[in-house]
Amino acid sequence: MTVKKSKNGGAEAQIKKLREQIDALDVKIQALISERARLALAVAETKQQEGSNNFYRPEREAEVLRNVLARNQGPLSEEAMARLFREIMSACLALESRLRIAFLGPEGTFTQEAALKQFGHAVETAPLAAIDEVFREVESGNAHFGVVPVENSTEGVINHTLDMFMASPLKICGEVALRIHHHLLGKGNDPQGAHSVVSHQQSLAQCREWLDANLPGVKRVPVASNAEAARLAAADVGTLAIAGDTAAQLYGLHMFASNIEDRPDNTTRFLVIGTLETVPSGNDKTSLLLSSRNRPGALQRLLAPLAKNKINMTRIESRPSRQSMWEYVFFVDIDGHMKDRKVAKALADLEKEAAFLKRLGSYPKAVL
Numbered sequence: 001m002t003v004k005k006s007k008n009g010g011a012e013a014q015i016k017k018l019r020e021q022i023d024a025l026d027v028k029i030q031a032l033i034s035e036r037a038r039l040a041l042a043v044a045e046t047k048q049q050e051g052s053n054n055f056y057r058p059e060r061e062a063e064v065l066r067n068v069l070a071r072n073q074g075p076l077s078e079e080a081m082a083r084l085f086r087e088i089m090s091a092c093l094a095l096e097s098r099l100r101i102a103f104l105g106p107e108g109t110f111t112q113e114a115a116l117k118q119f120g121h122a123v124e125t126a127p128l129a130a131i132d133e134v135f136r137e138v139e140s141g142n143a144h145f146g147v148v149p150v151e152n153s154t155e156g157v158i159n160h161t162l163d164m165f166m167a168s169p170l171k172i173c174g175e176v177a178l179r180i181h182h183h184l185l186g187k188g189n190d191p192q193g194a195h196s197v198v199s200h201q202q203s204l205a206q207c208r209e210w211l212d213a214n215l216p217g218v219k220r221v222p223v224a225s226n227a228e229a230a231r232l233a234a235a236d237v238g239t240l241a242i243a244g245d246t247a248a249q250l251y252g253l254h255m256f257a258s259n260i261e262d263r264p265d266n267t268t269r270f271l272v273i274g275t276l277e278t279v280p281s282g283n284d285k286t287s288l289l290l291s292s293r294n295r296p297g298a299l300q301r302l303l304a305p306l307a308k309n310k311i312n313m314t315r316i317e318s319r320p321s322r323q324s325m326w327e328y329v330f331f332v333d334i335d336g337h338m339k340d341r342k343v344a345k346a347l348a349d350l351e352k353e354a355a356f357l358k359r360l361g362s363y364p365k366a367v368l
Helices: 010-049 058-071 078-096 110-119 131-139 159-164 201-206 208-214 226-235 245-251 298-308 341-353
Strands: 100-104 124-128 145-152 171-179 183-186 196-200 219-223 239-243 254-257 267-274 284-291 313-320 328-335 356-364
Touching: 010 078, 058 078, 058 356, 078 110, 100 110, 100 131, 110 124, 110 145, 110 171, 110 267, 124 131, 131 145, 131 159, 131 267, 145 159, 159 313, 183 226, 183 245, 196 201, 196 226, 201 208, 201 219, 201 239, 219 226, 226 239, 226 245, 239 245, 284 341, 298 313, 298 328, 298 341, 341 356
Parallel strands: 100 124, 100 145, 171 356, 196 219, 196 239
Antiparallel strands: 145 267, 171 267, 183 239, 183 254, 284 328, 284 356, 313 328
């Protein structure tokens, strides 16, 4: 907004008037947020009277955020507006029941950023050392949900996550898409004097071209996580780390170069795992685990029910079944919810054709 000088006091008087208007709006906004919180508590009380203790509904939150995006007319961006509402919903939900979210740690990883993007900051987060530990924490009931990485747009799938679904009873309850920005971090004053650059092996791969051009003689050392890389860099001026904003802030590191990822669209997809079965939100995805019968044309026959029922398959990955040599299972993502009529018909046909079919879950597509 352009501030114009007025005849009765100039720019300072105009600014004072605008700030008074902002203060008046803040009072109204705060009152409305408090009223929303009271309504959220009323919803929780109604659920408790009906014997339900499940207060988190991902399909409802997805609906709210989609409506926020549809209503937004600026000047705030759609993402900024949606993140504001995410935090309001997170705070309101915490009044009903504070969620405990397990994630692939330690503190400062991109997985933690994904967890906070999905659930907001009014949750308790629990960093764990490995993907299988996140699954076990949720299976045991010590965490309501878990967040684990599943694929990167540059480097492909995270096999450990896919393999865990073969035996785990957990379902996929949601997904998070996180734009990954890598920064070169360190404690010293000159990155050219460093003897090594450390990061997760996928992050090193995602920044390969930048490292070749700018630090060709520096040794690259893969470590368990970007947060661990930041911790090592904080302890040694000769060590550089590739990590994100959260890790930089957590370990007090200088940012020598920002956004050094080779592809500007570098994105990682994360899955929310839990025991919850979601209802249709209107824009959903379903994940399946399949194996085919051992006969010619098995894969084509296996996937035929999807084409027959006009179901869009968005991803397919194969993994060794671990049951016998040279047998594989397929991880498949399709558009739609398993309760949708067309999807239900396709799954019924798949069951007849597949040697094995496991429904991993239907969930809202990532909104943010």
